[in-house]
Amino acid sequence: xxxxxxxxxxxxxxxxxxxxxxxxxxxxxxxxxxxxxxxxxxxxxxxxxxxxxxxxxxxxxxxxxxxxxxxxxxxxxxxxxxxxxxxxxxxxxxxxxxxxxxxxxxxxxxxxxxxxxxxxxxxxxxxxxxxxxxxxxxxxxxxxxxxxxxxxxxxxxxxxxxxxxxxxxxxxxxxxxxxxxxxxxxxxxxxxxxxxxxxxxxxxxxxxxxxxxxxxxxxxxxxx
Amino acid sequence: xxxxxxxxxxxxxxxxxxxxxxxxxxxxxxxxxxxxxxxxxxxxxxxxxxxxxxxxxxxxxxxxxxxxxxxxxxxxxxxxxxxxxxxxxxxxxxxxxxxxxxxxxxxxxxxxxxxxxxxxxxxxxxxxxxxxxxxxxxxxxxxxxxxxxxxxxxxxxxxxxxxxxxxxxxxxxxxxxxxxxxxxxxxxxxxxxxxxxxxxxxxxxxxxxxxxxxxxxxxxxxxxxxxxxxxxxxxxxxxxxxxxxxxxxxxxxxxxxxxxxxxxxxxxxxxxxxxxxxxxxxxxxxxxxxxxxxxxxxxxxxxxxxxxxxxxxxxxxxxxxxxxxxxxxxxxxxxxxxxxxxxxxxxxxxxxxxxxxxxxxxxxxxxxxxxxxxxxxxxxxxxxxxxxxxxxxxxxxxxxxxxxxxxxxxxxxxxxxxxxxxxxxxxxxxxxxxxxxxxxxxxxxxxxxxxxxxxxxxxxxxxxxxxxxxxxxxxxxxxxxxx
Amino acid sequence: xxxxxxxxxxxxxxxxxxxxxxxxxxxxxxxxxxxxxxxxxxxxxxxxxxxxxxxxxxxxxxxxxxxxxxxxxxxxxxxxxxxxxxxxxxxxxxxxxxxxxxxxxxxxxxxxxxxxxxxxxxxxxxxxxxxxxxxxxxxxxxxxxxxxxxxxxxxxxxxxxxxxxxxxxxxxxxxxxxxxxxxxxxxxxxxxxxxxxxxxxxxxxxxxxxxxxxxxxxxxxxxxxxxxxxxxxxxxxxxxxxxxxxxxxxxxxxxxxxxxxxxxxxxxx
Numbered sequence: 001x002x003x004x005x006x007x008x009x010x011x012x013x014x015x016x017x018x019x020x021x022x023x024x025x026x027x028x029x030x031x032x033x034x035x036x037x038x039x040x041x042x043x044x045x046x047x048x049x050x051x052x053x054x055x056x057x058x059x060x061x062x063x064x065x066x067x068x069x070x071x072x073x074x075x076x077x078x079x080x081x082x083x084x085x086x087x088x089x090x091x092x093x094x095x096x097x098x099x100x101x102x103x104x105x106x107x108x109x110x111x112x113x114x115x116x117x118x119x120x121x122x123x124x125x126x127x128x129x130x131x132x133x134x135x136x137x138x139x140x141x142x143x144x145x146x147x148x149x150x151x152x153x154x155x156x157x158x159x160x161x162x163x164x165x166x167x168x169x170x171x172x173x174x175x176x177x178x179x180x181x182x183x184x185x186x187x188x189x190x191x192x193x194x195x196x197x198x199x200x201x202x203x204x205x206x207x208x209x210x211x212x213x214x215x216x217x218x219x220x221x222x223x224x
Numbered sequence: 225x226x227x228x229x230x231x232x233x234x235x236x237x238x239x240x241x242x243x244x245x246x247x248x249x250x251x252x253x254x255x256x257x258x259x260x261x262x263x264x265x266x267x268x269x270x271x272x273x274x275x276x277x278x279x280x281x282x283x284x285x286x287x288x289x290x291x292x293x294x295x296x297x298x299x300x301x302x303x304x305x306x307x308x309x310x311x312x313x314x315x316x317x318x319x320x321x322x323x324x325x326x327x328x329x330x331x332x333x334x335x336x337x338x339x340x341x342x343x344x345x346x347x348x349x350x351x352x353x354x355x356x357x358x359x360x361x362x363x364x365x366x367x368x369x370x371x372x373x374x375x376x377x378x379x380x381x382x383x384x385x386x387x388x389x390x391x392x393x394x395x396x397x398x399x400x401x402x403x404x405x406x407x408x409x410x411x412x413x414x415x416x417x418x419x420x421x422x423x424x425x426x427x428x429x430x431x432x433x434x435x436x437x438x439x440x441x442x443x444x445x446x447x448x449x450x451x452x453x454x455x456x457x458x459x460x461x462x463x464x465x466x467x468x469x470x471x472x473x474x475x476x477x478x479x480x481x482x483x484x485x486x487x488x489x490x491x492x493x494x495x496x497x498x499x500x501x502x503x504x505x506x507x508x509x510x511x512x513x514x515x516x517x518x519x520x521x522x523x524x525x526x527x528x529x530x531x532x533x534x535x536x537x538x539x540x541x542x543x544x545x546x547x548x549x550x551x552x553x554x555x556x557x558x559x560x561x562x563x564x565x566x567x568x569x570x571x572x573x574x575x576x577x578x579x580x581x582x583x584x585x586x587x588x589x590x591x592x593x594x595x596x597x598x599x600x601x602x603x604x605x606x607x608x609x610x611x612x613x614x615x616x617x618x619x620x621x622x623x624x625x626x627x628x629x630x631x632x633x634x635x636x637x638x639x640x641x642x643x644x645x646x647x648x649x650x651x652x653x654x655x656x657x658x659x660x661x662x663x664x665x666x667x668x669x670x671x672x673x674x675x676x677x678x679x680x681x682x683x684x685x686x687x688x689x690x691x692x693x694x695x696x697x698x699x700x701x702x703x704x705x706x707x
Numbered sequence: 708x709x710x711x712x713x714x715x716x717x718x719x720x721x722x723x724x725x726x727x728x729x730x731x732x733x734x735x736x737x738x739x740x741x742x743x744x745x746x747x748x749x750x751x752x753x754x755x756x757x758x759x760x761x762x763x764x765x766x767x768x769x770x771x772x773x774x775x776x777x778x779x780x781x782x783x784x785x786x787x788x789x790x791x792x793x794x795x796x797x798x799x800x801x802x803x804x805x806x807x808x809x810x811x812x813x814x815x816x817x818x819x820x821x822x823x824x825x826x827x828x829x830x831x832x833x834x835x836x837x838x839x840x841x842x843x844x845x846x847x848x849x850x851x852x853x854x855x856x857x858x859x860x861x862x863x864x865x866x867x868x869x870x871x872x873x874x875x876x877x878x879x880x881x882x883x884x885x886x887x888x889x890x891x892x893x894x895x896x897x898x899x900x901x902x903x904x905x906x907x908x909x910x911x912x913x914x915x916x917x918x919x920x921x922x923x924x925x926x927x928x929x930x931x932x933x934x935x936x937x938x939x940x941x942x943x944x945x946x947x948x949x950x951x952x953x954x955x956x957x958x959x960x961x962x963x964x965x966x967x968x969x970x971x972x973x974x975x976x
Contacts, residue, residue, distance in 0.1 A: 002321065003321040003322055003323045003327055003531075004321035006323060007305075007321055007323060007477065007529075007531045007535060008302050008305065008306070010531075010535040010538075010539070011301050011302040011305070011477075011535055011538055012302050013539070014535075014538055014539035014540075015299070015300075015301065015302055016299045016541070018299070019296065019299040019300050020292070020295050020296045020299045021292075021296070022296060023289055023292040023293045023296055023486070025289065025485055025486070025488070025489065028285050028286065028289045028489065032282075048502065048503075051502075052503075052505065105519065107519070108519055108520070109519055109520035109521075113433065113467075114433075117429065117433050133502075134492075134502050134503035135502075135503070136503055136507075141518075141520075141521070142518075143516070143517040143518055143519055146518070146519040146520040146521070147462070147466045147520050147521055148466055148467070148520050151459060151462050151463065151466060152467075168488070169488045169491070169492070170485060170488040170489070173484055173485055173488065174485055178449075178484055179448055179449055179483065179484040179485070182449055182451060182484075182509060182511045183511065184315075184510070184511055184512045184513065184514065184515060184518055184521055185466070185508070185509070185510055185511070185521060186509040186511070187462075187506060187507065187508055187509065188503070188506065188507035189505065189506060190503045190504070190505050190506075191505050192505070193457065193458050193459035193505055193506075194457050194458065194505055195373045195374075195421060195457060195458045196390075196457075196499070197372070197373040197374035197377065197390060197391070197392055197458075198373070198374075198377070198392070198395075198397050198400055198417045198420055198421065199395075199396060199397045199417065200265060200268050200269075200390070200393075201397070201417040203417050203418050203420075203421040205421070205422070205425065206373060206421060206424075206425060206457070206458035206459055206460070207371065207425060207428060207429070207432075207458045207459040207460040207462075207463055208458070208459020208462060208463070208505075208506070209459070246906075246908075249906065249908055249909055250908045253908045253909055253911075253912045254908075259912075560894050560895045560897070560913050561906075561909050561913075564909055564912045564913065565909060596774075597774075597901075597902070597905050597906070598902075598905075598906050598909065599899065599902065600862070600895045600897055600898065600899025600902045600903075600910070600913070601772055601862075601899055601900075601902070602862040602866070602894075602895030602899065603862050603863075603865075603866035603867065604862075604866075604893070604894075604895070606866070607866055620771065620772055620774060621774075622774075623772075623773060623774025624774035624775070624776050625774075626774065627773075627774045627775060648775075651770055651773070651775040651778045652778065654769070654770060654778060655770065655775075655777075655778035655779075655781045655782055657764075658733070658764045658765045658767075658782045658785070659764070659781040659782045659784065659785040660785065661761070661762035661763070661764055661785065664764040664765075665761075668736065668737050671737060672737065683904045683907075684903055684904040684905065684906070684907030684910065685903060685904060685907075685942075687907040687911060688907065688910075688911035688914065688915070688943055688946060689914075689939070689942035689943045689945070689946050690942045690945040690946045690949060691942075692738060692938060692942065693738075694737050694738060695737065695738060695739070695740045695741075697740060698736050698737055698740055699731050699735055699736045699737075699740035699743040699744060700731075700736060700759065700761065701740075702740055702741075702743075702744050703744070703747070703759045
């Protein structure tokens with residue numbers, strides 16, 4: 001008998017005959033769903049993630065590349081890496097970002113690992129959506145936008161469409177039926193990396209990005 | 225395998241005998257610096273948690289839901305483990321099972337050897353502490369480096385974590401500054417926290433780049449999707465599970481839930497209960513190694529499922545509730561005993577109230593029978609537990625298991641380890657007295673009339689208090705007089 | 708039903724009864740009888756007949772919490788028949804009331820008939836303070852001089868009985884008494900029954916902190932509705948006084964019943 005079989009046999013030997021009732025999550029979340037407007041939802045998201053030291057800039061579909069260029073200049077970004085095979089990546093590739101080397105991800109991680117760790121100042125990814133309740137970005141990795149783009153470079157720029165902000169994590173994963181198919185890596189990101197492991201003193205820039213900059217496309221155009 | 229065949233004495237965990245435990249508690253209580261730093265840290269964490277739950281109705285609802293999810297998952301545990309295994313395998317994750325710490329270490333050492341690994345970089349994992357993973361790897365010539373800032377500090381200092389969420393909570397920034405200056409080449413003393421963190425970042429980033437294997441724990445394993453969920457703030461967990469070619473995750477068998485949606489409330493109540501954060505910086509959902517046209521991520525992902533006494537707790541309906549735990553640490557943050565002795569005094573991987581109820585299953589009652597007695601049963605732990613584990617009830621139950629007369633085929637390893645014939649006889653006499661009202665009346669009459677004979681030394685009571693003395697007349701005498 | 712759940716289910720309180728059973732607890736019977744007597748007087752003064760079952764001994768809690776369930780069962784079994792009439796049972800202690808309310812049914816064993824009897828007893832068991840507030844509607848004129856007191860609520864009253872606000876409310880009804888809150892008010896005093904004997908180091912640390920916090924309020928005295936906590940705290944304070952050579956107690960304590968009675972005209976109705 002293997003360890004597996006022995007463990008399972010022990011558990012089966014004492015498993016209750018009847019499973020407890022399946023918990024009713026909808027009953028908990030339904031009264032908490034808010035009939036809020038897109039603007040209110042964006043405002044909640046913004047307050048949340050800014051509380052975690054992220055920078056938020058509201059922009060438009062047409063203006064975001066120029067905004068990104070300005071932010072790169074402000075932050076003295078020399079090299080920005082991005083995934084070229086996404087709609088945003090294609091826009092970015094065709095935009096003018098003065099004094100910044102725009103470097104599309106090319107090849108396998110191993111090919112560019114040293115550059116990612118030592119020579120790339122910022123990574124750019126799209127966010128799949130966000131969560132208003134906690135101020136979290138939803139980032140799904142893909143072949144076009146690998147995991148490490150939002151992890152290794154010291155600055156992470158994320159492009160978010162305000163229309164994709166969900167009230168809660170629960171709403172996001174249920175309404176989009178995540179259970180039907182997750183990527184190899186899905187993330188919620190709420191601010192730059194941080195730690196309070198030394199005397200409960202909060203310090204940012206632990207192991208991941210030191211800065212998280214969110215560019216929110218607000219189609220209604222109320223760039224407040 | 226029968227319970228008797230399980231030899232807990234063979235475990236590599238550094239045991240603390242009952243006598244040594246008393247001495248450690250004595251020393252800790254009398255360490256003014258330690259007392260002050262834990263009090264301050266626990267007050268800080270309690271206030272942060274309280275601020276996360278301004279609405280008592282919402283807290284009640286979320287706790288009820290979280291408890292229901294954990295209990296539901298446990299009633300289906302063997303089914304969910306099989307479903308998890310099937311879906312992880314489908315996703316390309318290799319699943320291993322281990323009954324003991326030794327088995328778990330052997331599995332991981334085997335993976336390390338196959339990859340000729342020199343360095344394993346570790347994200348925070350209490351299960352890896354439970355099995356003394358670092359020692360096992362070092363003994364075999366494989367480096368194991370902690371990368372969570374707190375764990376890194378504790379490892380540099382040659383210590384163990386004193387808190388399951390904040391491992392270095394017992395260290396001041398000055399101590400850490402000295403530690404860094406002594407152990408990290410080219411580093412001068414600085415007690416600026418930002419500077420210290422940047423030093424850690426610089427050292428550890430090199431290690432992420434260089435490591436052959438990344439190790440992590442698991443906060444929730446989702447059966448229906450074959451997903452491993454990790455909660456963290458620093459990004460080291462993501463580094464360990466993204467950068468090295470091999471990722472090994474290790475977890476206790478109890479951490480599985482059925483549905484992906486079940487992690488939403490559990491994640492929310494975990495971070496809010498633990499550190500009083502609305503959410504952690506990262507919630508990392510891993511559903512397999514690099515596959516298809518993925519450009520990064522580990523080429524191999526392994527999951528080690530560890531029993532180590534959990535199936536013993538599972539076998540009993542009441543003790544099974546122990547396995548509802550999501551390891552938030554709120555029970556220790558609110559524990560008046562933990563606040564006064566800190567995490568190290570316990571001598572177990574998991575300190576505080578949860579440690580007192582989980583360690584007896586992992587290590588046997590021979591080594592741990594005194595732990596459940598080190599509680600005033602004040603109930604603060606049960607009050608804040610996000611999954612409503614009735615910790616005080618379980619402490620009482622374990623006291624009973626330890627007190628019971630040893631018998632041939634114990635349901636718990638070490639049952640009866642705290643048996644003391646004299647104490648048992650005293651309680652038998654007590655019951656004789658108090659279950660027979662006439663005898664009780666005679667005894668109390670004598671005790672009050674001969675109160676001048678009351679001893680002045682009353683065991684632990686008079687260590688710090690003036691002695692108790694019966695009143696000259698009992699209440700029942702006063703009641704009679706008046707009528 | 709699980710114990711130690713905060714905000715235990717809001718209880719339904721009966722209308723003011725003609726009579727009650729008074730379950731004094733072993734500690735009150737032998738060590739603090741005046742608190743029991745004062746509680747009885749408080750109830751009688753409100754026109755409630757108080758029945759004192761002579762066969763009462765102990766609720767079984769010491770053995771139960773020490774991990775001797777069989778010994779606890781024997782004692783509980785001897786107490787089940789003390790309350791034949793359908794009157795409420797009033798207990799001047801949160802921890803003993805909590806024992807009856809939450810644990811008797813479990814301790815008594817598997818026999819459904821015994822369980823049902825234990826549950827029936829539990830259902831009409833009330834802690835004195837909640838009974839005074841919610842059933843009696845205690846509202847007597849405070850006749851004492853202006854004073855400031857501090858209140859310690861036992862962990863059982865707080866977490867098993869859910870009555871931590873009751874003591875405050877009763878004190879608030881005394882016009883000349885102000886209540887000084889102390890630091891870490893919800894924290895245990897470190898008694899814990901045999902815990903104080905088995906782990907004197909930690910228990911002492913806890914009670915010393917509690918004494919310091921209570922004294923720091925500058926209140927003239929301590930009021931508490933639990934004799935276990937009261938003896939723990941006041942005997943620790945007395946020992947500190949003794950060690951420091953003080954003759955006047957620096958932290959005198961009274962049971963809530965004694966304090967309420969003294970402030971509101973004493974024994975005369």
